[in-house]
Each structure stands twice: as C-alpha cells, then as structure tokens.
Amino acid sequence: MRLFLLAGVLLSVPVAGADKTFSVEAQVGAVKFVDSDTHFAIGGAIGLPLSRRWSFKPEFLYLNESAEHDDLVFLPNLNFDFVGPGHRVRPFVTVAPGILWYRENYPHFQQTSTDFFLSGGGGAKIFLTDHLYIAPQIRTGVELHVGFTVAVGYEWGR
Numbered sequence: 001m002r003l004f005l006l007a008g009v010l011l012s013v014p015v016a017g018a019d020k021t022f023s024v025e026a027q028v029g030a031v032k033f034v035d036s037d038t039h040f041a042i043g044g045a046i047g048l049p050l051s052r053r054w055s056f057k058p059e060f061l062y063l064n065e066s067a068e069h070d071d072l073v074f075l076p077n078l079n080f081d082f083v084g085p086g087h088r089v090r091p092f093v094t095v096a097p098g099i100l101w102y103r104e105n106y107p108h109f110q111q112t113s114t115d116f117f118l119s120g121g122g123g124a125k126i127f128l129t130d131h132l133y134i135a136p137q138i139r140t141g142v143e144l145h146v147g148f149t150v151a152v153g154y155e156w157g158r
Contacts, residue, residue, distance in 0.1 A: 022156055025044060044060060100115045
C-alpha cells in the first residue's frame with residue numbers, strides 16, 4: 001500500500017515542459033456491477049499534467065446502492081488527451097488500477113472488505129468557457145462494472 005501511495009505522489013509531480021494547467025472536478029453518475037444493483041456515484045478528482053497530452057488524475061468516488069450497501073473507490077487515473085490544450089472539445093482515454101472499499105450492513109453485523117479495482121474508458125472534456133467544462137465519461141473494468149459519469153470541472157492555466 002505504501003508503494004502504491006508513493007507511486008501516486010511521484011506521478012503527481014509535473015514533468016519539465018509539461019503544460020502548466022491543472023483541474024478540479026465534481027462528478028455524478030451511475031455504476032452497475034454485474035452482481036448487484038445500480039449504484040449512484042458522486043465524487044471528485046484533481047487533474048495534474050504530466051505533459052501536453054498525458055495527465056495524472058487521482059479520483060475518489062462514493063458509490064451508494066442502498067442504505068445497507070455502499071462503496072468507496074480510489075482511482076489514480078492516467079489520462080491521454082487526443083488533442084492538446086486550446087481545443088474546445090478534448091477527447092480522452094483513461095485507465096486506473098485502484099482500490100474499492102466495500103461495506104454491507106446486516107441486521108446484527110457489518111461486513112467490510114477491500115478489493116483490487118481496475119477501470120478504464122473514455123470521454124471528452126467539452127469547454128463551455130475558457131476554463132469551465134463538462135466531461136461525460138463511460139468506463140468498464142474489474143470488479144466487472146459499467147459506469148457513466150458526468151463531471152463539471154474548472155481548469156487553471158489554459
């Protein structure tokens with residue numbers, strides 16, 4: 001776990017010559033796991049540049065299925081933008097190995113577990129102004145799931 005966190009910190013340091021932008025996002029959406037009902041998803045992320053097209057975007061998601069079941073997900077995303085900064089529409093792909101914390105409440109006890117979580121997909125940042133954007137995204141991965149989120153974000157330094 002310490003090695004995983006250290007890798008995240010090291011990847012978050014922009015490389016020399018990287019675009020001087022960073023972003024903050026709030027997300028909402030739904031995630032459907034193959035073995036359970038659809039989860040409501042809400043979360044946030046911070047985008048940190050690695051180069052003009054590569055970025056590191058650590059993301060936390062809270063997934064709620066019911067009052068008895070919820071999950072927390074940490075995804076240290078690696079994103080690739082198909083076009084560089086300055087475009088109004090910026091399609092991207094993303095991949096992340098992550099961690100899923102699971103909680104299930106039963107009448108007389110609570111079950112929790114931590115599982116490996118791998119997720120990848122694609123979407124697009126659509127700029128409404130020079131800094132404000134929306135970003136619809138679709139993902140899939142292991143724990144087998146399909147998720148759709150829409151982020152509202154703000155990018156500095158563009």
